[in-house]
Amino acid sequence: MSVSEIAKREAKAEREYMKKHKSAIRQKPSDIVFNVINYFVFAVFTLVCIFPFYYLFINTISDNELVRKGLINFVPRGIHFENYIRLLQVNDLFGSFGVTLARTVLGTLLMVLASAFVGYLVTQQDMWGRSFWYRFLVITMYFNAGIIPWYLNMAMLGLTNKFWAYIIPGIVAPYNIILVKTYIESAIPGELQESASLDGASHLKIFLTIILPLSKPILATIAIFGAVGHWNSFQDSLILMQSAPQLYTLQHRLYIYLNTTSNLAALMSAGSTSGISKSVLDSALNGKVIKYTIAMVTIIPILLVYPFMQRYFEKGIMIGAVKG
C-alpha cells in the first residue's frame, strides 16, 4: 500500500467520523444567532421578490370596487375572473398578443435552427476559411454601431413597420452559436460523425440525424432564453414600428397603457383603447385594474414556462462561462 493511499484512507475515515458525530456536536449560541439571521434575511428577500406578483394577482381577481378603494392588500375578496374575460374585448391588446406570440414562436424556432446549424458548421475543420468566418460572427458580440445607425440601417433595408423586422435580425445569434459549438465539441463524440461520413452521409444528413437529436439539451436552453427574450422585447417595437401600431408588441402596449392617465375615460379619449365597448366602461372596471390585469396577462406565460426553464438555467450559464 503506497503512502498516498494510506493518506486517502485516513482522510476518508476522518470524514466518516465527522459525519457521524456532527449531529452530536451541539450548536454554539453564536451559530444559532447566525442561522436565525441568515434564514430571516433570505426569507425577507424572497418575500420581496414574490409578494409584488401576488399583490398584482389578488388585485385582478378581487371585487373591483374594493380594489378601487385600495382595500385589497393581503387577501383577495369577492373573487371573480371577469377582468380577464373583459380584456378580450380590448382589440388592440389582442392584436399585440398575437404579434408577440407569433414572433416568439417563429423567431425562436428560426434562431434555434440557425444556431444549431451554424454551430455545427463551425466545428467542421475543413471549411474554407473556417476560423476567419467564425471570428467574423463572434466579434459582432463586442461592438455595435449604436442605436441610431442601427435604426437607419433597418430603414434603409425597408424593414421599419414590418413584422419581419422582429424575426430576421435575430436569426444569427453569435452567443448561442458559441454555446452550441462548445456543446457539440465537448458532448458529441467526433467518431460518430466520422463513421457516419464514412458510410456516405452528407453534412446535411449528419446534422439532421446525429447533431440535432444529440444536442437537444443545449437547444432547449437557448430556445428558452430566446423565447423569453422575444416575449420581453420592447425596444425594437418602440423604435421600428413608429407608424404601425398594429405591430406593437405586448410589452410596448403595456408600456403605453401604464403611461396613460389612470382612469379609463382618459384612456378612451386618448384613442388608444378604441376597442373597449361601452358596457366595459359602465362597469366598475377602472384604470388601475385594467393596468394590473394587462400586466398579469403579460407575466403569466413567463410564470408558466418558468418551471421548465429552471432545469436549464445552470446548464446554460455554466456552458456560457466556458469561452468559445
Added chain:
Amino acid sequence: MSKEKVTKIVYYPYRIISVFLLIILFFPGLNVARISGLINRSTSLLTAGFSYGNLIANFGRAFKKGWVMESTMHLLNISSLFICLGIMACAIGACLSLGNRKCRFVGNLISTVGAVVSAFSMWGIWSAYFQIAATTKPSKVEPMFQNFYYIMVVLLIVMVILSVLELVFVGRPSKDEKFEMETRFKLFLMFLPFIILAFVFCYLPLYGWRYAFFDYKAGDTLSMDSFVGFKWFAQLVRNKSTTRDIINVMKNTLAMSGLGIATSWMPMAFAIFLSEIKNSRFRRFVQTFTTIPNFISWVLVFAIAFCIFSTDGFISSLMMNLGIWTEGKNFLMSGSHTWLKMLCWGLWKGLGWSAIIYIAGISGIDQQLYEAATVDGAGRFQKMWHVTVPGLMPTFYVLLLMAVAGILSNGMDQYLVFENSSNTSQIMVLDLYVYKMGIVKGAIPLSTVVGMLKSVISVTLLYVANTISKVLRGETIV
C-alpha cells in the same frame, strides 16, 4: 495561357460583380426603379419587383387623375422583378462556380440567361421612365432618373460578357459527369447565408456612422453639399447647452454604473450565505423565487413598481388603511434618490440570477479544503473568507472586468420606463440620451456622434480590460 487559367481568372470579377449586384437589390438608395418621387424612398429594387402594392402605395391619386398610366407601373414592376430574378440567377451561378466542371457549366448557363434577362429588363425601366416623364403633372409625379442606372447597365453587360466567356471556356461536361464540389466549398456555401445576415445586421450599420459628418435630417438624401466635417464633434465641446447635457448624462451614467460595480460583490455574498443554509428545500425555494424577476422585462418591472409604489398602490393604500397617511404618495414621481432607486430595482431584478454562477462555483470547490480548514480550527466566517471567497475570485474578476468594460452601456429599457418629468435629469443615461436625441427629437447627426464615441470607448475599454486580465492572470476574458 491555358484555358483552365483563364477560366480561373475570369471567375474572380464574375463572382465579385454578382455579389455586388445581389447587394444592390437590397439598397433603397441604389434603386434604379425609383423613377418618380411618389415611389417610397425606402423601396428597394427587390421590393419594387416583388411587391406591386408597395410600389404603387402613393399612386392612388395619380392613377385616378390620369397623370400616370397603370400599365406604366405594371411595366416597371415586371421589369424590376425580372432584374431581380436575373441577378439571383447570376448569384446562383457564382455559387456553382466553386464546384466541378458540371457545376460550373450549369452555373454558367443559369447566369448567362439571368444576366441577359436582367440587361434586357433594364430597357423596361428606361421606357417606363419616359412614359412617366411625359406626364401632364410633373410637379406632382416628380419624374426622376437615377444616375446609377448607367452603372447598373454597365455592370449587367459586363456580367453577360463574363458569363458567355465562361460558358465558352468551361465547355460542355461529359455526359456521365455528376455534380460535385469540394467539401470545403460546400461547407462554406452552407455558411454563406448566415455570413450575409451577420454582415447586413451587424456590420452594415457601421456605414451609418457617415451621418456623423453630414447635416442630415430624417428623410433627406445625403449629398456632398451637406458635408460638415467634424462640426457635430466640435459642437459637443463648443455648444454650451449640449456640453451641459453631456456632462449631466455622463455623471448619471458613471454614477449608476459605478453603483452597479460597487455592489457587484453582492451576488457572491448572496451565494455564500445561501450555501450556509443547511435545509436544502428552503435553499431551493429561495433560489427559485429570487430568479423569477430576472425573466420579466423592464416594462413589467415598472408595472410591478406601479402597483406597489404609485398613488393608489400597495404602500399608499396600506398606509391609508392604517390611518398613518391621509392621502397616497406616488414614489415614482419623485426626483429624489433616483440613482439609489434604480440600483435597488436592478438588484431586485438581477441579484438572485447573478448569484447562480457563484452557487455553481461553490459546488465546484474541493470539500477537502473545508475539512482541512475545520481541522485547523477555522470557524464559519474564517472558512467563508479563506476558502470560499478565494475559490470564487476568478469568476468575480472576470465579471468585474466585463462590468468595467461596459461602464458606458447601462442599456436604456430600465431608465426609459422609469423616466418621468420629475426625475428626468437624474435618470438620463447615455443610451437613453442617444435614443431621445436621435429617434424622438430627430437630431440624427449629433446622436450618431455620441453613439459613435460611446462604441469606440467601449471597445477600447474591453480591449484594455482584456489586456489587464492577460497580464495579471494569464487568461483572456473574451
